[in-house]
Amino acid sequence: MSxxxxxxxxxxxxxxxxxPRTMQPERxxxxxxxxxxAPRTVAPAKPRYEGWMVGLAAAALLTIGMGLGYLLRGxxxxxxxxxxxxxxxxxxASGAGAMDLANASSASAPRGAAALAAxxxxxxxxxxxxxxxxxxxxxxxxxxxxxxLAVIEAAIAEVERAFAASPADPHLERMLxxxxxxxxxxxxxxxxxxxxxxxxSDRPLDQSTLGGEELTNEGA
Amino acid sequence: xxxxxxxxxxxxxxxxALLLLAASAPATARQTVRERVDAVADGQVDISNVSGSVVVxxxxxxxVLVTGTVGGDVETVEVEVxxxxxxxxxxxxxxxxxxxxxxxxxxxxxxxxxxxxxxxxSASLExxxxxxxxxxGSVSGPVEVTGTPSRIEVDSVSGAVRVDARTDxxxxxxxxxxxxxxxxxxxVRAQSVSGRVELTTTGAERVEIETVSTAIEIxxxxxxxxxxxxxxxxxxxxLRLAEDASAEITAxxxxxxxxNALGPAAERPRHGPGSxxxxxxxxxxxxxxxxxxxxxxxxxxx
Numbered sequence: 001m002s003x004x005x006x007x008x009x010x011x012x013x014x015x016x017x018x019x020p021r022t023m024q025p026e027r028x029x030x031x032x033x034x035x036x037x038a039p040r041t042v043a044p045a046k047p048r049y050e051g052w053m054v055g056l057a058a059a060a061l062l063t064i065g066m067g068l069g070y071l072l073r074g075x076x077x078x079x080x081x082x083x084x085x086x087x088x089x090x091x092x093a094s095g096a097g098a099m100d101l102a103n104a105s106s107a108s109a110p111r112g113a114a115a116l117a118a119x120x121x122x123x124x125x126x127x128x129x130x131x132x133x134x135x136x137x138x139x140x141x142x143x144x145x146x147x148x149l150a151v152i153e154a155a156i157a158e159v160e161r162a163f164a165a166s167p168a169d170p171h172l173e174r175m176l177x178x179x180x181x182x183x184x185x186x187x188x189x190x191x192x193x194x195x196x197x198x199x200x201s202d203r204p205l206d207q208s209t210l211g212g213e214e215l216t217n218e219g220a
Numbered sequence: 221x222x223x224x225x226x227x228x229x230x231x232x233x234x235x236x237a238l239l240l241l242a243a244s245a246p247a248t249a250r251q252t253v254r255e256r257v258d259a260v261a262d263g264q265v266d267i268s269n270v271s272g273s274v275v276v277x278x279x280x281x282x283x284v285l286v287t288g289t290v291g292g293d294v295e296t297v298e299v300e301v302x303x304x305x306x307x308x309x310x311x312x313x314x315x316x317x318x319x320x321x322x323x324x325x326x327x328x329x330x331x332x333x334x335x336x337x338x339x340x341x342s343a344s345l346e347x348x349x350x351x352x353x354x355x356x357g358s359v360s361g362p363v364e365v366t367g368t369p370s371r372i373e374v375d376s377v378s379g380a381v382r383v384d385a386r387t388d389x390x391x392x393x394x395x396x397x398x399x400x401x402x403x404x405x406x407x408v409r410a411q412s413v414s415g416r417v418e419l420t421t422t423g424a425e426r427v428e429i430e431t432v433s434t435a436i437e438i439x440x441x442x443x444x445x446x447x448x449x450x451x452x453x454x455x456x457x458x459l460r461l462a463e464d465a466s467a468e469i470t471a472x473x474x475x476x477x478x479x480n481a482l483g484p485a486a487e488r489p490r491h492g493p494g495s496x497x498x499x500x501x502x503x504x505x506x507x508x509x510x511x512x513x514x515x516x517x518x519x520x521x522x
Contacts, residue, residue, distance in 0.1 A: 137377075138341065141359050144378050148395045148413040151433045155453040159513060162474060166492055171472060175513055179453060182432060186395065186413065189375065 112173045119180035126187040145186065152183045250291040253326070255299040255308075259284045262333040262352060263304035270310065270322035270341045271361075278332030278349030278367065284308070285329040292321030306330075342379075366403075376415075383421075390421065406443075416455075424448075431455045435515075439522060444505045451511040459510060460522040466502030471495075471510040471517045478517045 137145065156179045163172040259265070259282055267274060272291075284306050286299055293312060300307045310324055324343075330336060335352035338345055341359045353371040356363055358379040365372055365382070371389045374381050380398040383390060390405040394415040401410060402420040410417050413432045421427075422441045427448040429436050436450050439460040446467075450457050461467075461482065471478050471486065473495050478486035483499040497517075510517050 138359065141341075141377050144360075144396055148432075151413055155432050155513070159453070159474075162493070162513075169492070171494070171511075172474065175451075175453070175474070175511070178430065178451065179432070182411070182413065182430070185393075185411070189393070 112170075112177070115177060116173070116180070119177065119184065123180060123183050123187065126184065130187070149183065149186055152179060152186065155179050156183065250289045251296070253286060253288050253290055253297045253324075255286045255297060257284050257299050257301050257306060258282060259301075259306055259331050259334070260304050261331045262335070263306065263331070265306045265308065265328070265330045265334045265336050267308040267326070267328055267336070267338045268310065268340070269324050269326060269338075269343045271343050272323045272325045273344045274338060274340055274346070275327045276336055276338060276345075276347040276350060277327065277329045278334070278351060279329045280332065281329070282331055283329075284331070284334075286326060287329075288324060288326040290324040292323040294322055294324050297324065297326065360397075362397075372405075378415075380415075442506060446506045448506070448508045449511075450509070452515045453513045454515045455512070456516045456518065457510050457512055458518045458520065459508065460520050461501065462522050464502065465506075466504060467506035467508045468500050468504040469498070469508045469510075469519065471497040471519065473512040473515070473517055475514045476512045476516045478519075480519045481521055482519050 156176065159172060159176045159179055163169065163176050166172055261282055265276075265284060267276065284299065286297055286308055288297070290297060290310070295311045295313050298307075298309050298311045300309075308326070308328055310322060312320065312322070330350065332349055332351045334350060335354070336347065336350050337355040338347070339357045340361045343358075343361045345356060345358055345361055345363045347354055347356065347364070347369075348366045350367055350369050352369065354365065354369045354373065356365070356372070356374040358374075358376045358381075360377060361379045363374055363376060363379055363381045365374065365385050368386045370387065372383060372385060372387050373389075373391045374383070374393075376392075376394040376397040378394075378396045380400070381392055381394060382398075382400045383392065383403055385403040385405075387403070387405050389407045390401060390403075391409045392399045392401060393411045395413050397412075397415040399410050399412055399415055399417045400420075401408060401418065404423045405421045406423065406425050408419065408421050408424050408427045408429075410419065410429045411431070412434060414434045415431075416434045417429050417431055417436045419427065419429060419436070419438045420440055423443055424440065425443045425446050427438070427440075427442065427446065427450070429438070429450040431452040432455070433453060434455040436452050436455060436457045437460075438448065438450060438458065441462060442448060444466060448459075448467075450459070456476075469483075471480070473486075474493055476495070478495045478497050480486065480497055480499070482501060484497065486495040486497040488495050497519075510519070
């Protein structure tokens with residue numbers, strides 16, 4: 001039955017649609033964040049950095065990741081990035097069933113603010129040592145990642161502006177959290193602290209000298 | 221200034237000689253590779269390459285066979301057995317400095333029950349006939365997957381990813397590369413920044429797609445009670461449904477247009493921005509949620 005058939009409830013229905021439907025996280029975010037902070041095997045070579053630099057960066061990233069994980073572990077449905085609205089993900093992942101909308105609504109705001117603050121801090125930290133970690137990627141790929149980071153940052157700026165005007169809008173809050181998570185994903189997935197883990201990581205190659213590489217954009 | 225005839229002739233001769241040298245060098249530098257090792261039926265095979273190509277085929281034999289050619293600075297291909305894990309990697313000369321040309325075209329046949337992990341940079345990657353789990357990573361090389369792997373996880377920066385396989389779980393992420401996901405899967409998750417996502421997978425019970433600036437196109441026969449969620453910031457979201465689709469559908473956008481060819485028009489709240497739509501098709505067995513910030517949302521009949 002459509003909302004159009006109940007004009008009197010249109011606003012309420014729309015508002016309810018935007019609300020998170022559960023109190024439980026749709027999935028535990030920490031394993032994903034931790035996994036993505038872990039070494040990846042794609043980049044085939046290690047630049048030669050001083051050990052303490054890598055160690056310091058690794059410690060910073062892990063601290064950020066653990067902090068994010070701690071903050072997001074108990075978030076509400078509206079916190080859970082990666083979903084449009086609480087659907088089967090919530091039902092499957094939480095296994096706790098849905099809470100009533102009023103509780104969800106009232107509980108989500110402070111946790112949302114904490115999660116946003118954590119993401120903002122995390123992305124700022126990750127951004128600050130981007131130059132160091134970016135050296136693991138071939139130059140052309142690095143520029144692709146930089147360009148796409150700019151796309152996400154522009155999106156974040158757009159949603160931030162809208163959210164500043166409507167800070168109680170859970171729909172915008174969810175979008176903002178999703179964009180920040182995508183930014184963290186990109187910063188940690190493709191710009192890792194240690195690109196080792198595969199056979200290539202043991203090779204004393206300097207990534208910047210892979211002159212034969214032709215890294216072109218094969219995208220749509 | 222006019223160049224004397226003799227100098228012109230010498231220059232032409234030198235240019236031709238250089239061209240000949242350049243053309244013949246790669247051909248003479250390539251070596252043939254053929255390495256074979258015994259393998260368990262359901263072991264792990266890890267493969268890495270930089271540029272060139274990797275083709276992985278599942279077969280009925282209990283062995284891993286690596287064939288192909290290597291060129292540039294690549295010495296050879298190493299095939300190492302570590303228990304039930306077999307590692308195929310490129311061997312470079314020790315102490316090599318300066319520009320490194322890493323190029324290998326490899327075909328790797330693996331027991332079809334193997335789980336396969338492949339990492340490439342710009343090399344193209346094809347996987348077919350593997351029934352174990354696939355974990356594939358590419359920086360800019362295109363990736364194609366067919367067959368019946370138990371699970372597919374593929375990451376790409378800018379390489380296009382095309383999947384036409386029957387699997388249980390399909391997870392694909394890209395930064396700017398196309399994600400064209402077809403075949404059949406129970407669960408599909410796709411995430412991209414600016415790489416277009418085209419989903420034609422059938423039979424899915426759960427679908428989650430996210431992009432930032434690029435389009436999402438969903439044209440699929442999902443399971444009757446499927447949960448489909450698609451979200452884009454500024455890219456369009458297009459959903460095409462079959463005549464007999466049965467789902468509760470919601471769509472919302474902050475500033476994008478929502479066009480619904482299957483039911484009521486989207487509504488705008490009296491206060492604040494945004495458009496919202498909620499309606500039911502058929503018995504409403506499935507659940508579909510579409511969302512954008514500024515991208516348009518279209519719901520159409522297939």
